Amino acid sequence: MKANFLAFVLCLLQLPAFTQETGRQTEHLFIITLDGFRWQELFGGAVDSMMNDLEFSRDTAALQNLFAAPTPEERREKLMPFFWNTIARQGQLYGNRWVGNKANCTNIFWFSYPGYNEILTGYSDPDIRSNDKVPNANVTVLEWFNQQPGFEGRVAAFGSWDVFPYIINEERSGVPVNAGFETASGEDLTQKELFLNELQPQVPSPWSSVRLDAFTHGYAMEYLKKYHPRVLYISYGETDDFAHDGRYDHYLMSARQTDRFLEELWTFAQSDPVYRGKTTFLITTDHGRGESPKAQWKGHGKTYIGSNAIWMAVIGPDTPALGEVKTEMQLWQNQVAKTGAAFLGLDYKSRKEEVGKVITSMMK
Numbered sequence: 001m002k003a004n005f006l007a008f009v010l011c012l013l014q015l016p017a018f019t020q021e022t023g024r025q026t027e028h029l030f031i032i033t034l035d036g037f038r039w040q041e042l043f044g045g046a047v048d049s050m051m052n053d054l055e056f057s058r059d060t061a062a063l064q065n066l067f068a069a070p071t072p073e074e075r076r077e078k079l080m081p082f083f084w085n086t087i088a089r090q091g092q093l094y095g096n097r098w099v100g101n102k103a104n105c106t107n108i109f110w111f112s113y114p115g116y117n118e119i120l121t122g123y124s125d126p127d128i129r130s131n132d133k134v135p136n137a138n139v140t141v142l143e144w145f146n147q148q149p150g151f152e153g154r155v156a157a158f159g160s161w162d163v164f165p166y167i168i169n170e171e172r173s174g175v176p177v178n179a180g181f182e183t184a185s186g187e188d189l190t191q192k193e194l195f196l197n198e199l200q201p202q203v204p205s206p207w208s209s210v211r212l213d214a215f216t217h218g219y220a221m222e223y224l225k226k227y228h229p230r231v232l233y234i235s236y237g238e239t240d241d242f243a244h245d246g247r248y249d250h251y252l253m254s255a256r257q258t259d260r261f262l263e264e265l266w267t268f269a270q271s272d273p274v275y276r277g278k279t280t281f282l283i284t285t286d287h288g289r290g291e292s293p294k295a296q297w298k299g300h301g302k303t304y305i306g307s308n309a310i311w312m313a314v315i316g317p318d319t320p321a322l323g324e325v326k327t328e329m330q331l332w333q334n335q336v337a338k339t340g341a342a343f344l345g346l347d348y349k350s351r352k353e354e355v356g357k358v359i360t361s362m363m364k
């Protein structure tokens, strides 16, 4: 705790020089992902035929009440109010293919480990072709940040899926990863962390390898308040797993709740003296899902057409308020890592592969 506090004070002292050097305001970066959440729902809201089909949804009247509306603009705002009331006004959204604005994976697999590797390293790796718990041979941008002056020990990751300690290679990288069913550990646990530690084993997760996002979010929030990391990665997982289960109702409720979590993170960041006006959120997904709702929505991967289509959103002090970007363009998943580093005035490179370019329209 003392070492952390010292690092925190030193960091505050270093910041003015850092900001002058880069000319940008961003001093803190949050990379956030919503596993397998489709661009179709982000830009168009809930799909009626799925809400009304008892195979995919149960209380269809309740769902209609929550998410139905006459236009796509109203529907998406009902589903993701933080995205459409705050990010769309103060930040940017990419990936609405209905207007020709595209974002895609470069990897050919279109499932999680290859996607997270691409987001976090800046390149796709043809050797990563399964979701197995194999320590990543590649160095992620999180590990790289953790080696940069002023960032050491100030990078952390939280995920709902228990493969993240391997994707980020927690052991080699030194980046603490709280994922799967891990609890908070340490000597200075807050009341809320103690409560989450007690509650997590009492609330059964529907899945064996993924916990409910409320735990991931709760642990991340407590860590944020205590340690003020400069780079934070959070991976929410429910959207993908509820989709695999064929539960469109749960998928929608989960998306709605994740939107609330992001709003809570943003509101906290804007109220906290360390983060206020100095923090950029870069938000995306590891892969899409099948385009055809009833036939292919549940799955993703090579045989699911369209599941390489992703989206991106960004908000922060250096991002022009373009809102929903409607120009025809093509973004790639491998651009996230270098773009995130650029916000912090750093030029991220990998020794192994050429990484995707900075998305220059995201910053002034």
Ligand SMILES: [Zn+2]
Pocket (backbone or CB within 6 Å): 036, 111, 112, 240, 241, 244, 300
């Ligand atoms: Zn999946």
